[in-house]
Amino acid sequence: xxxxxxxxxxxxxxxxxxxxxxxxxxxxxxxxxxxxxxxxxxxxxxxxxxxxxxxxxxxxxxxxxxxxxxxxxxxxxxxxxxxxxxxxxxxxxxxxxxxxxxxxxxxxxx
Amino acid sequence: xxxxxxxxxxxxxxxxxxxxxxxxxxxxxxxxxxxxxxxxxxxxxxxxxxxxxxxxxxxxxxxxxxxxxxxxxxxxxxxxxxxxxxxxxxxxxxxxxxxxxxxxxxxxxx
DNA sequence: CTGTCTGGATAAGAACTGGTGAACGCCGCC
DNA sequence: GGCGGCGTTCACCAGTTCTTATCCAGACAG
Numbered sequence: 098x099x100x101x102x103x104x105x106x107x108x109x110x111x112x113x114x115x116x117x118x119x120x121x122x123x124x125x126x127x128x129x130x131x132x133x134x135x136x137x138x139x140x141x142x143x144x145x146x147x148x149x150x151x152x153x154x155x156x157x158x159x160x161x162x163x164x165x166x167x168x169x170x171x172x173x174x175x176x177x178x179x180x181x182x183x184x185x186x187x188x189x190x191x192x193x194x195x196x197x198x199x200x201x202x203x204x205x206x207x
Numbered sequence: 208x209x210x211x212x213x214x215x216x217x218x219x220x221x222x223x224x225x226x227x228x229x230x231x232x233x234x235x236x237x238x239x240x241x242x243x244x245x246x247x248x249x250x251x252x253x254x255x256x257x258x259x260x261x262x263x264x265x266x267x268x269x270x271x272x273x274x275x276x277x278x279x280x281x282x283x284x285x286x287x288x289x290x291x292x293x294x295x296x297x298x299x300x301x302x303x304x305x306x307x308x309x310x311x312x313x314x315x316x317x
Numbered sequence: 318c319t320g321t322c323t324g325g326a327t328a329a330g331a332a333c334t335g336g337t338g339a340a341c342g343c344c345g346c347c
Numbered sequence: 348g349g350c351g352g353c354g355t356t357c358a359c360c361a362g363t364t365c366t367t368a369t370c371c372a373g374a375c376a377g
Contacts, residue, residue, distance in 0.1 A: 118258040119307050131364060132306045169366070171324060195374065196323065241353065279355065281335060286354095305363060306334065 107142070110203030111185065114142060123184040133158065134177045137170075141191060141201035150198040174199060217252070220313035221295065224252060233294040243268070244287045247280075251301060251311035260308040284309060 107114040113122040119135045121128040130138060136158050141149060154170050155163035163170075174191055181190055192200045217224040223232040229245045231238040240248060246268050251259060264280050265273035273280075284301055291300055302310045 115257070117260070119260070119304075120258055133365075168324085168368085172326090172366080175325065175327095193324070243354065278335080278357085282337090282355075285336065303335070 109142065109145065111188065112142075112190075112203065114139065121181075123181070123188075126184045128180050128184050130177060130180055133173060134180070137173050138177050138191075138201075141199060144201065146200065146202045148194045148198055148200045154198060170199075219252065219255065221298065222252075222300075222313065224249065231291075233291070233298075236294045238290050238294050240287060240290055243283060244290070247283050248287050248301075248311075251309060254311065256310065256312045258304045258308055258310045264308060280309075 105115065105117065107116070111124050114120075115122070116139060119130070119132060121130055121135065121138060137154065140154070140157055151170050152163040155161075155167065158173075159169065178189075178191055181188070187206055188203060189206050190201060190203050192202060192204075194200055215225065215227065217226070221234050224230075225232070226249060229240070229242060231240055231245065231248060247264065250264070250267055261280050262273040265271075265277065268283075269279065288299075288301055291298070297316055298313060299316050300311060300313050302312060302314075304310055
């Protein structure tokens with residue numbers, strides 16, 4: 098195995114994540130996430146199956162402290178969900194934990 | 208053994224790439240790329256279908272770190288595109304990934 | 318059931334990125 | 348010197364993305 102710095106590709110469920118390309122592929126199809134969107138997605142994916150609190154997400158992506166009543170994270174999550182749904186309608190990846198934050202976990206929508 | 212560094216000729220889609228001549232032929236016609244232009248084209252071609260980030264392109268061609276707001280890469284891409292389009296109007300080879308970089312992948316423009 | 322709070326959805330304006338044409342400077346050559 | 352190819356930089360503009368505001372549905376407490 099050619100080692101090298103960061104992993105070239107991460108595979109989870111039906112996803113292929115390429116960090117150094119900022120790309121997420123679903124069964125070969127590109128999801129078309131923007132840079133910000135990928136950041137969010139990737140940071141959640143790295144914490145597979147654990148709930149990440151909203152302020153923590155904010156800090157990791159925007160830096161600094163999350164202003165009260167800020168909705169940036171929500172809007173971003175929505176956009177990521179929308180794009181992923183377009184390429185993988187039968188799956189859901191980001192789950193809401195009310196009053197807390199979000200959790201990444203690929204699941205089939207039965 | 209085929210020996211020696213890189214292959215003499217690489218063929219992809221309707222392209223014929225000759226690294227040691229710095230030439231790209233499209234169905235027999237020379238594209239007329241300059242040295243710089245060929246460097247860009249070839250480095251992207253070698254990473255077929257993967258997105259290469261702008262700063263990485265810069266580093267590989269110019270060396271050093273890409274200055275903020277630098278447009279060299281863009282302009283070079285444009286020139287390569289222009290020359291390729293002249294010899295292959297029905298094809299597109301270099302695709303833009305907004306906010307990230309460029310990706311090489313020969314495709315017909317239907 | 319009612320009131321309050323959180324998150325989903327959408328939209329408008331601001332901010333940013335990349336496409337494009339042209340100008341500029343550098344060299345080698347006529 | 349004047350010319351032409353090449354590489355770089357500049358400026359303008361269109362298109363994309365981000366931020367923020369608003370309205371609304373769902374969750375939860377009393």
